[in-house]
Structures are given as structure tokens and as C-alpha cells.
Amino acid sequence: MSGAGALNEVRAWLAAAQQPGGVVVLTGAGMSAESGIPTFRDAMHGLWSRFDPTALASEAGFRADPARVWQWYAERRAGVRAAQPNAGHRALADFARRHPGVLTLVTQNVDDLHARAGQPEVLPLHGDILQDRWLDPCPHPPQACTPGPAPEDAGPPRCVICGNRLRPGVVWFGETLPPEVLRAAEDAVRRCRLLLVVGTSGAVWPAAGLAGLGRRAGATVVVLNPQPSDIDGEARLCLRGTAAQLLPPLLAENPEMD
Numbered sequence: 001m002s003g004a005g006a007l008n009e010v011r012a013w014l015a016a017a018q019q020p021g022g023v024v025v026l027t028g029a030g031m032s033a034e035s036g037i038p039t040f041r042d043a044m045h046g047l048w049s050r051f052d053p054t055a056l057a058s059e060a061g062f063r064a065d066p067a068r069v070w071q072w073y074a075e076r077r078a079g080v081r082a083a084q085p086n087a088g089h090r091a092l093a094d095f096a097r098r099h100p101g102v103l104t105l106v107t108q109n110v111d112d113l114h115a116r117a118g119q120p121e122v123l124p125l126h127g128d129i130l131q132d133r134w135l136d137p138c139p140h141p142p143q144a145c146t147p148g149p150a151p152e153d154a155g156p157p158r159c160v161i162c163g164n165r166l167r168p169g170v171v172w173f174g175e176t177l178p179p180e181v182l183r184a185a186e187d188a189v190r191r192c193r194l195l196l197v198v199g200t201s202g203a204v205w206p207a208a209g210l211a212g213l214g215r216r217a218g219a220t221v222v223v224l225n226p227q228p229s230d231i232d233g234e235a236r237l238c239l240r241g242t243a244a245q246l247l248p249p250l251l252a253e254n255p256e257m258d
């Protein structure tokens with residue numbers, strides 16, 4: 001469903017939900033698509049079209065070919081650094097600043113565009129692509145692992161003491177989400193009155209389960225996505241459009257003035 005009538009209906013739900021913790025927004029890769037960061041579906045072009053993202057974005061894939069996965073992440077990191085927040089990121093950050101304590105932003109994204117748009121707080125379910133961490137626990141405490149120089153094969157730097165490898169600071173397929181972040185997201189979703197789900201296919205769990213959790217706890221769920229998603233069945237309304245098209249008029253104080 002789209003059009004001014006549907007948007008106005010969601011705006012009325014948003015107005016009614018303006019209480020502490022009343023609104024949760026869950027964002028996925030589609031949120032950043034208009035900033036030029038490809039979704040997983042779109043990312044597998046050119047050089048990478050032969051590879052399955054679920055294999056590249058996994059511990060087994062990294063251990064099988066660390067240099068290949070590191071190079072894929074180096075490209076993705078460069079794309080994130082070059083990107084700018086879009087009108088959707090800015091609309092969310094503006095709303096949060098105008099209504100302190102009302103909106104909880106939960107994201108599956110590993111880019112930093114919500115933060116760069118000025119979002120006061122973000123619950124990042126899947127980590128941060130711009131950070132590194134060690135692949136294995138440090139085997140020689142109390143001396144910490146120490147990264148050596150970038151290797152010639154353009155693979156991940158290794159610890160100069162034990163050879164441990166750096167890896168991207170994201171949650172890979174098959175890995176557990178940071179428990180405190182997931183718990184905070186679940187609590188927020190259970191408490192809220194309105195849950196907006198923006199730009200996610202709803203195919204990656206447990207993040208996808210937050211929509212059903214919210215609906216069962218009594219929240220009104222609204223999906224914003226130009227395409228059908230696996231979460232549409234949880235939604236009272238699906239707004240068909242992009243994040244940068246829909247969020248500014250939805251969240252503006254006076255839409256007719258914008």
C-alpha cells in the first residue's frame with residue numbers, strides 16, 4: 001500500500017506512540033542503498049558475482065581463504081567511508097533529536113551512516129564493519145595480540161607473537177549476536193507501540209524475529225520497502241517506497257512545509 005492516505009495513517013500511529021520508548025525503528029541494508037552502499041542482493045556484482053555472500057561473510061569462509069574475504073571487506077569498507085547519509089538517515093536522526101527518549105533505533109547495518117547522520121543512539125545487532133577484532137582468543141595473556149604489518153597477499157594482518165589474524169568486527173552468518181545488544185533490542189520492541197521495519201528482506205535471523213516479537217507484544221508493525229519482504233505478514237501496513245522517499249514525509253514535524 002502506498003500513497004498519501006497510507007502515509008497519513010502511519011503518521012497518526014506515530015503521533016499516538018510519542019511516549020518514552022514508544023517507537024522502534026529496525027533498519028536493514030535497504031536503508032543505506034540510496035547512499036550507494038549495495039545490499040547483499042546487489043553486492044555480488046563484477047568480481048564478486050561468483051561468490052555466495054553467506055560463504056564470504058562466515059568464519060568458515062574466512063578461515064578457508066582469509067585474503068579473499070579480507071579483500072572483499074576492504075572494498076566494502078572503502079564504499080562505506082565514501083558514502084554519505086541519505087535523507088532517510090537524516091529524517092530518523094532529526095526525529096530522535098526532536099523527541100528525546102521516544103525512538104529506539106535498532107540496525108542490522110554494519111555501516112556508520114546512522115551515527116554520521118547524528119542519530120543519538122544506535123543498537124547495532126551485527127557489529128561495525130570499520131572495526132577489526134582478533135579471529136581467535138589471544139593465546140598469550142597477559143601480553144595482548146599485537147598486529148604486524150599488512151601482508152603482501154593483501155590479507156589480514158597477523159599478530160607478531162602468535163600469528164592470530166585480524167578479522168572484521170561484524171557478526172558473520174552462524175555467529176551469535178552481541179547478547180546485550182540483542183536483549184536491549186528485544187526489550188525495546190516488546191515495550192514499543194509502533195515498530196517501523198525499513199529496508200530489510202527479513203531473511204536474516206534473529207533480527208527478522210523482532211517484527212513478530214513486537215506484533216505479539218501489541219505493537220503496530222509497519223514495513224517500509226519497495227519490494228515484498230518476508231516480514232510483510234507481521235505488518236498492519238506495508239508502505240511501498242524507498243527509505244529516502246518515505247521517511248522524510250513520515251517523520252517531518254510539518255510535512256506540508258518540507
Ligand code: NAD
Pocket residue numbers: 027028029030031032033034037038039040041042043108109110111126198199200201202203204224225226227228229241242243244
Ligand atoms: P538484504 O540485502 O537481504 O535485503 C535488502 C532489502 O532492502 C530488500 O528487502 C530490498 O527490497 C530492500 N531495499 C532495497 N533498496 C531499498 C531502499 N532504497 N529503501 C528501502 N528498502 C530497500 O538486507 P538485510 O535484510 O538487511 O539482511 C542482510 C544482511 O546484510 C544484514 O545482516 C546486514 O548486516 C548485511 N548488510 C549490511 C549492509 C550495510 O551495513 N549497509 C549492506 C549489505 C548487507
